[in-house]
Amino acid sequence: MNRRPSLLESVATHLVLMVAVAVSLYPILWVISIAFSGKRPPEARVLPLLIEPTTQHLGDVISSTRDGHWLFGQQLANSLIVSTATAAIGVLIAIPTAYALARFRFTGKETGVRTLLATQMFPTVASAIPLYLLLFKLGLLNSRTGLTLCYASTSVPFAIFQLRAAFESIPVDLEEAAMVDGATRFQAFLKVALPAARPAIAVTALFAFMSAYNEYVLAVTLLSKEEMFTLPVLLKSFIGEYKQDWEKFAAGSLVVSLPVMALFYVAQRHLVAGLTSGGVKG
């Protein structure tokens, strides 16, 4: 396997990879082109070239106001607040649970795991209406708290599984050594297991954040007040059945997705590591 590949083989490999890259990037290039182009000719084009470069659309989206309030800023804040809260709540609830699942044997463990897994397979459609009613009873409709609760409910099971894999991959000997030295189980958890799991916890929190940030169906169903919109709802509102504002949509997409894409790159290595290191046992 350490022989040098032939020239033909190298060229062919690079060619295939470059085609794949071109296909991967093509739609993104179009988004950039539309976001920064002025008046485009009404015809189908192949190359996403910029026409009349302008930052007008970007400005239009970011500076949208209503009654003197910075509407876009409000909507951006909604997304950020909801996503951060979801990540925080999800991780806080999941950490001790995941630890227990990884380290203890207890009655009802298997049923619990089975139930958690099962909840992952229920489509969001079904929970949209009862969640709506639940929020109404609590007076939390059209509120960030309500949306956060909905998102947290879907992120907790996933976080539990990810963190369980993480805790399982930490050798028990470390904690056992600590306990031999006189620490209680809880202290071992706090002082040995938690710090060792820090990167996994960070990644899990990141993923919960990103799932909430990118969530579309529930947000669009549950939010009806413009100033409560999260960013996905705002972007979708540009593309209606009769009126389609592709320029604003493209500009908005760039603003919305660049930060989360950066985060994604940081986190994705770890997610896959968790999935492939034998962590997913079902």
Place this chain on the structure above:
Amino acid sequence: MRRAAWVGLVGLAAFVVAFVFLLAFSLALPQIAFAAPPIRLWHAYRGDEEKALLEILKGWQGGAVEVLALPSDALDSKLASASLVGEGPDVFIAEHHHVGEYRARGIVVPVGDAFEGDAAFIEPAVRALRDGADMWGVPLSPKCTALFVNDALVTKTPEDIEGIAELAGTLPPGVFPLVYEARNTYAHAALFGAFGGELLGKDDQFGLTGMGAEASLALARGFIVKGAVPDDANYNILKELFKAGKAAFVISGPWLAADLGDARDLKYHIEVLPKVRAAGQPMRPLLTVESAMLTKPGAQKPAARALAKLLASRESAELRARVARSLTARADVPIPEGDAMLRAFAEQAKVAVPMPSSQAMQAVWEPANRAISKVLRGDAPPDVALTEAKRRFDTVRRPLPPPASPAPFLIVFGVGLLLLVLTWVRGARRGDFTAELKRSKPAYAYVAHSVLAVGALVVAPLAVGAATSFFAGNLFGETASRRFVGLANFIDILTAQGGSLLATGSFYVVLLVTLLWTFVNLFFHVTIGVALALLLSKPMLRMKAMYRVLLIVPWAVPSYITALVWKGMFDRQFGAVTGLILGLNELFGFHMEPISWFAKFSTAFTANVTTNVWLGFPFMMVVTLGALTAVPQDVLEAAEVDGATRWQRLWRVTLPMIRPTLAPSITLGAIWTFNMFNVVNLVSGGDPDGTTNILVTEAYAWAFTREAKYGYAAAYSVLIFLMLLGFTRWGEWQKRRSEQRERELRAKEVTA
């Protein structure tokens, strides 16, 4: 020591709970509102009409008004979901024909003193909104379509619409004699009206049937075949074509005039719609009366009623006529002199047909649209398409299943519970059960809070959702026609509503489409992902890191954004895919026709699959890359020494070794694809005719677009869940079987 640990744990739990509450409270703070909540006004205006509305509101003295502008399709569905629980507007502006449906759902109430009186308004507008002694909205502006004529292209309007179509060939190339939204029932109704037909017959029966309907469809199809009319013009295309001088005549309404405001060098005028030669009668477009309506909470606020009255007042009408050139429903506001456009619309309104406002009307659109599309595409003759449309209409309008007695269910449930308790007690009787419990106690300290949280946030809503599947009717509105129907919803779905099992829209067809969707996607995800991963893991490859980063981009971008982008790229007129086809034509001299991607199942399905494969291959690629790093080199080297070729090493050593690691990811990918709502909903939207719907989008459609059949949608969801559960259980069983077989084999080897 032990006690310290317990105190610590309790402290942690308390901290968590306190933190959650603090978070919730602080997030809820901004909702602690001011004294008097503002009046909420929703509308779907844009451009000049929106300007006019905001100007009217400037003159409003009665307190704060919170205005929400929504796209018209969003307004309808938001009203439905928000008004369920009283979170909707106080006043909203919608077209009068929605009244029937809103009344049935308990969303609107009579407007009472917001209505100035019969004398103030023109008779058709009042008739459209009156029922008995009650007015269900205040009329603002009647709207209908008329004929827009491009003066630069034609000097004299032909006498009838066949005459217009006959202009094909006499106009410059690339110019259509007539452009209208041919696939749209609303637009087609004008043609149908010439033959004397109405969309809703007596007793709320489906009206688009019979000789007149078939003749109108045949006529429309004839125009398209002749090339006189484009077959798939939507409003955007119509507008662009007219603006660009590529259409001599278009049929549209005042909204087009508003949108044409900025096309200053376009010379056009507006006329009454022509006659139809084949029918001997003039075209009769539908008349819709834009009205301000009051919701139940709104009607109780005097300020809201006063606002509605203001919107319909004389001053507001004059303002609207001035700013947005809207036709007014008022009898005491004259048409401004010299305004030929308003005069033309006013003339047209005289022969227009008020859109029926019965609730049954809502069930007309989907079947009628499908039938018209089918005929215009040439996929079916008019009589076949219309018969199917009537069947669909009747299916949706079916009466609710009769209420069933919950008794048998309660009994079964009770017995099940009893059995559960018995097994539990029996298990508890085992000697070591109490010891086991004692051993489990420390674990419970860690798990207790999460059981509560997950139970309340996850399990409870899902259980309620599943329970909904046993009910039917208007589940959550004030007019609770809700009823327990037992398994009726499930039986309905599984017997395809008594029709053929493979009829379009049947559960089994949707299931087949979903399975096809899952397999095709998974196949491409895995082959492309694994292939790219193999290429990327070649040891001597340079720029590996760069390739990897760039190839992950489709996974990194939020899926709803890319779904919409791909939808745009597949647009037949302006999309990049068409551009590619045209580019290839130029480059290689092909003569490929740009494809109308969402007109046929095969192409729409391909569009969906392309988007989803593009979205999903990076995940498989990255997982495979990780799995490949775990393949030990020595095994491969040994194989090479033994004379295995590269291919053999790949097929017989590498791939089998990574299979167990890939398996859980493939399962995960399968479940995600099976439930992939965003792509199917945003790219094809189920087009054509709902045939590309997968199970989850079909369930959503039942809940949110087909008369809000939540119970039905919930039953769908339960079935989806059961299938996925079955699938994963089967997978586990297979794994256990193969593991056991391996063990047996190995045991045999040892003893041999």
